Amino acid sequence: MPILLVADHASDAVPPHIDLGVAPVVFGTHIAVDIGVAALTQALAARLGAPALLGDVSRLVIDLNREPEEEGLIPTTSDGIAIPGNHGLTAAERQHRIDAHHAPYHDRLAALIDTHAPRLIVSVHSFAPALLSRDEPRPWPVGILYNTDDRAARIALGLLLAQGIAAGDNQPYSGRDLNYTMNRHAEARGLPYLGLEVRQDGLADAAGIERWAARLTAVIRACA
Numbered sequence: 001m002p003i004l005l006v007a008d009h010a011s012d013a014v015p016p017h018i019d020l021g022v023a024p025v026v027f028g029t030h031i032a033v034d035i036g037v038a039a040l041t042q043a044l045a046a047r048l049g050a051p052a053l054l055g056d057v058s059r060l061v062i063d064l065n066r067e068p069e070e071e072g073l074i075p076t077t078s079d080g081i082a083i084p085g086n087h088g089l090t091a092a093e094r095q096h097r098i099d100a101h102h103a104p105y106h107d108r109l110a111a112l113i114d115t116h117a118p119r120l121i122v123s124v125h126s127f128a129p130a131l132l133s134r135d136e137p138r139p140w141p142v143g144i145l146y147n148t149d150d151r152a153a154r155i156a157l158g159l160l161l162a163q164g165i166a167a168g169d170n171q172p173y174s175g176r177d178l179n180y181t182m183n184r185h186a187e188a189r190g191l192p193y194l195g196l197e198v199r200q201d202g203l204a205d206a207a208g209i210e211r212w213a214a215r216l217t218a219v220i221r222a223c224a
Contacts, residue, residue, distance in 0.1 A: 004118035005052035009034035021084030030128040031078035036203025043213035121193040143168030145175035145195030152194040
């Protein structure tokens with residue numbers, strides 16, 4: 001059964017002509033990239049024999065999972081960290097980033113859907129165990145996100161619970177708030193999708209990535 005994997009925030013890359021004005025150490029943190037997601041998505045693709053689209057630019061340059069008109073598309077701060085290079089962009093500079101990165105990414109995804117006709121789209125993200133800017137518990141090892149279409153989500157939540165994994169139900173984020181890629185390419189087409197958020201401490205090494213790849217492969221196959 002055709003499956004397509006999507007990882008919006010898989011890269012920490014910044015084009016050489018863009019200076020974000022942040023310390024290099026920032027690019028190894030969750031505000032720049034979904035830690036572990038590139039490796040996890042590649043492992044899932046290999047196990048499932050499925051195509052995958054990985055975002056190729058840092059979310060600090062432009063957030064591929066946001067509406068083009070949304071203010072947070074090009075963040076000026078993230079988890080309390082200022083992004084000086086994103087302050088004061090002109091309308092033309094903002095549009096250039098959309099044209100160079102956001103629009104081509106979504107065009108590629110639309111083309112993949114047209115080519116492969118997936119029965120299930122799987123959106124792969126990861127989340128930080130804790131935030132600098134908020135004091136909130138994040139006990140879930142994995143979260144399942146969805147907006148109005150919860151067909152795959154309900155199956156996945158039950159399967160994970162059967163494995164003894166208390167997955168977050170639209171936690172630590174709600175797909176009703178942050179779901180642009182799936183809203184545009186899955187819900188708008190009536191395609192079932194599974195939104196995954198794996199806590200980053202579970203993806204800290206190769207063993208953790210393989211462990212989650214095995215768990216999630218079984219869940220994805222069952223949902224499909």
